[in-house]
Amino acid sequence: xxxxxxxxxxxxxxxxxxxxxxxxxxxxxxxxxxxxxxxxxxxxxxxxxxxxxxxxxxxxxxxxxxxxxxxxxxxxxxxxxxxxxxxxxxxxxxxxxxxxxxxxxxxxxxxxxxxxxxxxxxxxxxxxxxxxxxxxxxxxxxxxxxxxxxxxxxxxxxxxxxxxxxxxxxxxxxxxxxxxxxxxxxxxxxxxxxxxxxx
Amino acid sequence: xxxxxxxxxxxxxxxxxxxxxxxxxxxxxxxxxxxxxxxxxxxxxxxxxxxxxxxxxxxxxxxxxxxxxxxxxxxxxxxxxxxxxxxxxxxxxxxxxxxxxxxxx
Numbered sequence: 001x002x003x004x005x006x007x008x009x010x011x012x013x014x015x016x017x018x019x020x021x022x023x024x025x026x027x028x029x030x031x032x033x034x035x036x037x038x039x040x041x042x043x044x045x046x047x048x049x050x051x052x053x054x055x056x057x058x059x060x061x062x063x064x065x066x067x068x069x070x071x072x073x074x075x076x077x078x079x080x081x082x083x084x085x086x087x088x089x090x091x092x093x094x095x096x097x098x099x100x101x102x103x104x105x106x107x108x109x110x111x112x113x114x115x116x117x118x119x120x121x122x123x124x125x126x127x128x129x130x131x132x133x134x135x136x137x138x139x140x141x142x143x144x145x146x147x148x149x150x151x152x153x154x155x156x157x158x159x160x161x162x163x164x165x166x167x168x169x170x171x172x173x174x175x176x177x178x179x180x181x182x183x184x185x186x187x188x189x190x191x192x193x194x195x196x197x198x199x
Numbered sequence: 200x201x202x203x204x205x206x207x208x209x210x211x212x213x214x215x216x217x218x219x220x221x222x223x224x225x226x227x228x229x230x231x232x233x234x235x236x237x238x239x240x241x242x243x244x245x246x247x248x249x250x251x252x253x254x255x256x257x258x259x260x261x262x263x264x265x266x267x268x269x270x271x272x273x274x275x276x277x278x279x280x281x282x283x284x285x286x287x288x289x290x291x292x293x294x295x296x297x298x299x300x301x302x303x304x
């Protein structure tokens with residue numbers, strides 16, 4: 001990815017991310033977060049993680065943020081009134097954040113491996129295809145894509161998901177089921193339960 | 200050219216913005232959105248490390264698997280968290296964390 005595009009998307013991500021914190025209306029915050037996540041998805045694409053980028057747009061910017069907006073509008077939350085600001089909390093919070101960023105800068109300044117530019121670590125697709133052939137050519141579709149010189153990102157994610165990570169995938173499936181049941185139990189109205197018991 | 204440190208700094212700044220939102224804002228829904236922002240910042244680091252440390256000529260897909268699972272778990276977390284916020288709003292009629300003091304001693 002050309003350098004100006006990287007800085008453009010980082011600016012979009014961080015600028016709208018800051019807008020989430022600074023804007024007082026929750027609806028504006030939620031819409032800013034959608035744009036911020038779109039910038040983040042563009043950064044994923046710049047890192048050849050096409051599947052993660054699509055997932056970020058579909059799941060986060062799409063489903064999750066629609067859920068947030070739905071709840072905000074359902075509860076009819078108005079703009080936050082200006083209240084007396086707790087100075088200790090504001091100063092403490094700002095100091096925490098500045099401390100974290102300074103600490104991170106200090107760590108990264110001494111991180112030699114992080115100085116490598118992206119074109120110094122190129123993807124070697126033909127070598128990867130040869131290695132797959134030597135290892136028995138388990139999924140020929142992926143090997144063919146690699147030999148054609150394209151990165152079959154989604155196929156590789158799927159392969160990893162259904163071979164090395166199949167147990168974790170099933171655990172996540174159970175987790176989603178538990179979450180669904182939990183949401184129904186939490187959002188059920190209490191009075192209906194009480195009246196049902198009384199009959 | 201863009202280096203790994205550039206991505207890590209961008210990720211750290213996004214995490215810092217999210218942290219600032221969690222600490223400074225008082226609307227519980229905005230706090231929750233900032234938590235999602237922090238999770239996404241961690242995901243950006245993982246994807247960057249996955250691309251900059253290739254194994255066998257391809258990106259390290261173990262890192263992207265972790266991203267996949269983080270996104271899935273975060274989605275479940277959002278569903279449960281928003282249900283709790285709705286239940287809280289129903290009983291307390293507020294989304295301000297300062298008005299929710301039942302647990303403070």
